[in-house]
Amino acid sequence: MNNYQIGLTILSCVSVITVTGVYALTGLCGMFSLGQAAFMCIGAYGTFMLTRYAGIPLIPAALLGVLAGVIVAWVVGRLTLKLRRDYFALMTVALGQAIPSLVVVFSEYTNGALGFTKIPKVNGLIWITLGITVLVVFCIRNLKYSRYGRMCLALKTDELAAKSFGINVYKLKVKIYILASAIACIAGILFALRNRYIDNTQFNWALSAEMQIFLFFGGSNSLTGAVVSAFVLKMLPNILRNVQLFGVSMQEYRIILYCILVLIILNFRPAGIMGEHELNFRWVSRLTAKIKNASGRNGGKA
Amino acid sequence: MTGKLFIQLLVNGISIGAVYALIAVGFALVFSVLKFSNFSFGGTISACAFIGFFFQKAFNQPPYWITVLVSSVAGVLIALTVDLLGFNRIRKKNSPKIYYFLSSVVFAIMIEQILTVFYGTQMYAFPSIFATTTLQIGGITFSKLDMTILAIAISLLVILIIIIDKTKLGLAIRAVAINSNTSRLMGINSSVIIVLTFAIAGFLGGITGVMLGQKYSVYASLGPSMMLKGFIASVIGGLGSLGGAIVAAILLGVVEIFATFVFGAEIVPIVLFGIMLIFLLVRPQGIAGRIAEEKA
Numbered sequence: 001m002n003n004y005q006i007g008l009t010i011l012s013c014v015s016v017i018t019v020t021g022v023y024a025l026t027g028l029c030g031m032f033s034l035g036q037a038a039f040m041c042i043g044a045y046g047t048f049m050l051t052r053y054a055g056i057p058l059i060p061a062a063l064l065g066v067l068a069g070v071i072v073a074w075v076v077g078r079l080t081l082k083l084r085r086d087y088f089a090l091m092t093v094a095l096g097q098a099i100p101s102l103v104v105v106f107s108e109y110t111n112g113a114l115g116f117t118k119i120p121k122v123n124g125l126i127w128i129t130l131g132i133t134v135l136v137v138f139c140i141r142n143l144k145y146s147r148y149g150r151m152c153l154a155l156k157t158d159e160l161a162a163k164s165f166g167i168n169v170y171k172l173k174v175k176i177y178i179l180a181s182a183i184a185c186i187a188g189i190l191f192a193l194r195n196r197y198i199d200n201t202q203f204n205w206a207l208s209a210e211m212q213i214f215l216f217f218g219g220s221n222s223l224t225g226a227v228v229s230a231f232v233l234k235m236l237p238n239i240l241r242n243v244q245l246f247g248v249s250m251q252e253y254r255i256i257l258y259c260i261l262v263l264i265i266l267n268f269r270p271a272g273i274m275g276e277h278e279l280n281f282r283w284v285s286r287l288t289a290k291i292k293n294a295s296g297r298n299g300g301k302a
Numbered sequence: 303m304t305g306k307l308f309i310q311l312l313v314n315g316i317s318i319g320a321v322y323a324l325i326a327v328g329f330a331l332v333f334s335v336l337k338f339s340n341f342s343f344g345g346t347i348s349a350c351a352f353i354g355f356f357f358q359k360a361f362n363q364p365p366y367w368i369t370v371l372v373s374s375v376a377g378v379l380i381a382l383t384v385d386l387l388g389f390n391r392i393r394k395k396n397s398p399k400i401y402y403f404l405s406s407v408v409f410a411i412m413i414e415q416i417l418t419v420f421y422g423t424q425m426y427a428f429p430s431i432f433a434t435t436t437l438q439i440g441g442i443t444f445s446k447l448d449m450t451i452l453a454i455a456i457s458l459l460v461i462l463i464i465i466i467d468k469t470k471l472g473l474a475i476r477a478v479a480i481n482s483n484t485s486r487l488m489g490i491n492s493s494v495i496i497v498l499t500f501a502i503a504g505f506l507g508g509i510t511g512v513m514l515g516q517k518y519s520v521y522a523s524l525g526p527s528m529m530l531k532g533f534i535a536s537v538i539g540g541l542g543s544l545g546g547a548i549v550a551a552i553l554l555g556v557v558e559i560f561a562t563f564v565f566g567a568e569i570v571p572i573v574l575f576g577i578m579l580i581f582l583l584v585r586p587q588g589i590a591g592r593i594a595e596e597k598a
Contacts, residue, residue, distance in 0.1 A: 026400070030398075030400060032400055032403050032404075034341075034407065075579075076579075079579055079582045079583055080582055082586075083582065083586050084541075085399075086333070086337075086338070086339050086541060087537060087541070087582065087586070089339055089403065090339055090533050090534070090537055091537075091578065091579075091582070093341075093530060093533065094530060094533070094534060094571070094574065094575045094578055095575060097527070097530055097571040097575070098571045098572045098574075098575035101568050101569070101570075101571040101572055102572055104568045105568050105569055105572065205526065206411055206414070206415075209407050209408075209410075209411045210411075212404060212407060213404075213408065213411075216404050220400075252419050253419060255411060255412070255415045256412055256415045256416060256419065259408045259409075259411055259412035259415070260412075262404070262408055263387065263388065263405070263408055266388075266391075266392065266401055266404065266405055266408075267387075267391045267392075268391075270392070270395070270397055270401055
C-alpha cells in the first residue's frame, strides 16, 4: 500500500471508531448527540498540548486526553440527562460550538485558527489504528449482547417501563455517554496523529452530523451496518475524487450526497440498510447442519 | 464605560436579541407542535440570506420591504419543501422522534453544504440600504440598521403573539401543541395546522435571514450559528414557551453584545454554553417555569 492508501484507511478506521461510539449512544440508548466532534477536539488538543508543553510521553498524554473528555462528558451528562432528551441534544450542539471556540480563545497555546502542528510522528500508525478499531468494535459488540446492552435497549424503547423494571435510567445514560465520549476522544487522537495537523474548524458540527448520518444509513439498530457504512461512505468519496459534477469534484459533494442518501433511507427504509441484522456466523453452522442432514438422509436411503 | 456607550451597547444588544427572539419563536412553535428540535431552521435562515442578497443585487436596490417580502416567501417555500421531503412520510408512519431529529439535521447540513459548494465559505457584504448609516438621538449615536431591525422584529413578535393568543388559528395551534390526536377529534385538521406552523416558522426564518445577513454579511454557516442562539434562548426561556423564549432571547442578545465588547467575539459561544449549563443546573424549567412534558 502506498502512503495515500494508508492514510485513507486510517481515516476510514477513525470514522468507524467514532460511529461505533455514536452507535452505543444513539443506536443502543436513543440519545441524539451532535457534539461528538467536540470530544474528538478535546482528545486531540488535550493530548498534544500535554506532549508539547508538559513533555509527557504520548501514551500517558493520550490517557490524560481521554480523561479530560470523560470529565467534560460527566459534567454535561450529569446536568442534562435527567431532563427530557431534547435538552441533551441541544446541549451537545452548544458544546460542539463551545469547544472549538475555546481553542481560538487560547490561541496563544493552541495556535488558534492557524492550526496546531507539533504532533509527534508514530511509526506503524496503521496497525495501531486497525488494532484499536477492532478492539472498540469488539467491546461495543460485547456491550450490546451484555446485560447493559439489554438495559440500554429497554431504555431506548420505553424509559418509563425500563424504570419500572428497576433500571437506573439516569446512571445508565451517563455511563453510556461517557463511554461514547471516551471513544470519540480516542478517535480524535488517532485523527490528529494521522494528519499531524489540527485546527478548530475540523471539529465543527458537520463532522458530528456526519457520524449520525453514517449510523442511520447503515441502520441504527445494527452495529454491523454502522461499521460497514462508516467505512464505505468515508472511503468512497475519496476513491471517486476525480469524478466531476458541474465542474466541482465529487469530494466537495460528498456531504450533499450523504444527505440525499440518508433522506431516501429515512423516507423509504427508516431502519437503515441493515435493519436489525447483524453479521454473525450462525448461518455457517446452519448450512453445515443442513448439509449433514441431507447427506444423512441420502445415506439412509442408500 | 461611559453612560452613552452603555446605552448604545444596550440598544444594540436588544436589537440583536429581538432577531434571536424571532428565531427562538420559530423554533419554539415547531417544537411545541411536533415536540422535536427543528435544526433545518438554520439552513432556511442561510438560504434566505443568500436569496435576499442576490435579489438585492439583481434588481439594483429595490425597496427594502420588497427584499424582505421575497426572502420571507422563499423561507415559507423552503420550509414547506423541507416538510414535504423530510417530515411528511415520517409523520404519516408515526415513526420515533429520533427520525425527525435526524431529518432536520440532514436538511441543515445539506443546505449549508450546497451553499458552500456553489458560493464558497467567504462572506458577501449586503449592500447598504441607508444613505447615512447612523442616527443621533440625544447625543447618542445609533445604527439605523439596528433600529430598523428592532422595529421590524418587535412588530412581528407582537403580531405573532396576537395571532397565537387571540385568533382561531392560534387556538388551533395551541390545541395541536397539547395533543394532536385529541385536536383532530375536536374537529381541528391537525396535519394542516402542522404544515401551517412550519410555514410560519419558515416565514420568520426568511425575515431573520435578511436581517442577519445585513448585520453580519452573508455566508453559508450564518444560519446554523445563529440558530444555535435561538435554541439556547428557547431552552433558557423554557422549551416550547413563546413568552419565555422572547425574554430569554433579548437577554441573550444583550449579554452577547457586552461579552463581545469586553472579551471579543470568540468568547461568545463559551459564554452562551456556560449560561445554558448554569440554567439547566439551577432552573431547568426555564424562565417561563413550564417544563415541556415528555409525550407518551
